Amino acid sequence: xxxxxxxxxxxxxxxxxxxxxxxxxxxxxxxxxxxxxDLGHGLRLIYYSAAxxxxxxxxxxxxxxxxxxxxxxxxxxxxxxxxxxxxxxxCASSLAGAGDEQFFGPGTRLTVL
Amino acid sequence: DAKTTQPTSMDCAEGRAANLPCNHSTxxxxxxxxxxxxxxxxxxxxxxxxxxxxxxxxxASLIITEDRKSSTLILPHATLRDTAVYYCIVRVAGNxxxxxxKGTRLSVIA
Numbered sequence: 001x002x003x004x005x006x007x008x009x010x011x012x013x014x015x016x017x018x019x020x021x022x023x024x025x026x027x028x029x030x031x032x033x034x035x036x037x038d039l040g041h042g043l044r045l046i047y048y049s050a051a052x053x054x055x056x057x058x059x060x061x062x063x064x065x066x067x068x069x070x071x072x073x074x075x076x077x078x079x080x081x082x083x084x085x086x087x088x089x090x091c092a093s094s095l096a097g098a099g100d101e102q103f104f105g106p107g108t109r110l111t112v113l
Numbered sequence: 114d115a116k117t118t119q120p121t122s123m124d125c126a127e128g129r130a131a132n133l134p135c136n137h138s139t140x141x142x143x144x145x146x147x148x149x150x151x152x153x154x155x156x157x158x159x160x161x162x163x164x165x166x167x168x169x170x171x172x173a174s175l176i177i178t179e180d181r182k183s184s185t186l187i188l189p190h191a192t193l194r195d196t197a198v199y200y201c202i203v204r205v206a207g208n209x210x211x212x213x214x215k216g217t218r219l220s221v222i223a
Contacts (some may be wrong), residue, residue: 031208043157043213050208058210090156092211100208102149104156 003027006091006105014113019078021108023091029103030096032074034058034066036087037107043090049074050096081112116140116203122218125195131188133217135201138182145206146177148186150197151216157200160186191221 004025013019023032034046035058045058047066055066063085065077074093078085088109092102118136125131137146147162161168161175163184168175174187188195200216 033210035211035213042215043211045210045212048210059212092156094208096208100206101159101162102157102211104158107154107156 004091004093004103004105006089006108008108009106010109012111012113013081015082016080019081019110021076021078021089021091021110023074023076023105025072025074025091025093025103027093027095027103028071029093030071031094031100031102032068033092033094033102034064034074034076035090035092036060036085037090038087046076046089078110081110083112086110086112116212117201117214119199119201119214119217121215122220124220124222125188125191127193127221127223128190131186131191131195131219131221133186133188133199133201133219134183135186136183137201137203140181140203141205143205144203146175146181146184147202147204147211148173148175149200149202149211149213150195151200152194152197157211157213160199162206191219193221193223195219196221 007022033048035043037043049055049068091105094102148160149157151157163175177184198216
C-alpha cells in the first residue's frame, strides 16, 4: 500500500542494546522527519532530512543516529538504548515546496528496560 | 519557546460547531498558521493552514484576525471522531520542521 509506514510498531529492548526503527514512504517525498512523543513534552524533533544524504539535527538528537541513503527510507538508530529513550516515535514526510503538509506514520512504541 | 497559546481542553456537543482558539501575538509577516490534530495513539494529521486570509477545506475553516495575532479553527459539525488533541503551529512555509506545543484536547460529547 502507498503511504508512510513504520516498523516495528512495538519494540521492547534492554538498556545498552542497539535498536533501529524503520521508516518507509512511497511518495518520493524529499523531506523526512523523526519526532518523539513523551507524556508532558509533546512531540519533539529528533532529526530531519531534506534529501538523500542530507540530514540535520533537531531539538533532541543526542543518542540517535540517522542515515538517508535512499529517498524512501529514513532509519533511526539508538546506538546504546537508555531508559530515557522509552517513547513513541513518529516518522513524517513532506513534498518539497509549497503545500508542505507533513504526513505522519502510525508510530513505533519503544520500551527500554 | 512556544509561539502559540491554546486552551488546555474544550468540550463540544456532537453536531455543533467546535471553535478552537489560538493566540500567536508574536507572529512574523512570513509565518503561516498551521493546524494539526492527533487522535489517540495515531500520528498527527494535517488539517489546514493560512497566512492572512480565511481558509476552508473539507475538514475545517480557519479564521485569522486582521492583525494576525490570533486565529480560530472551526469544525462546522463536530462528530465523536473529531475527539483529539489539536495543535496550532506558527512557522515559515517551506518544509521547516514542526514545533508542537501542548495543544487543545477537544472532547466531542454525544
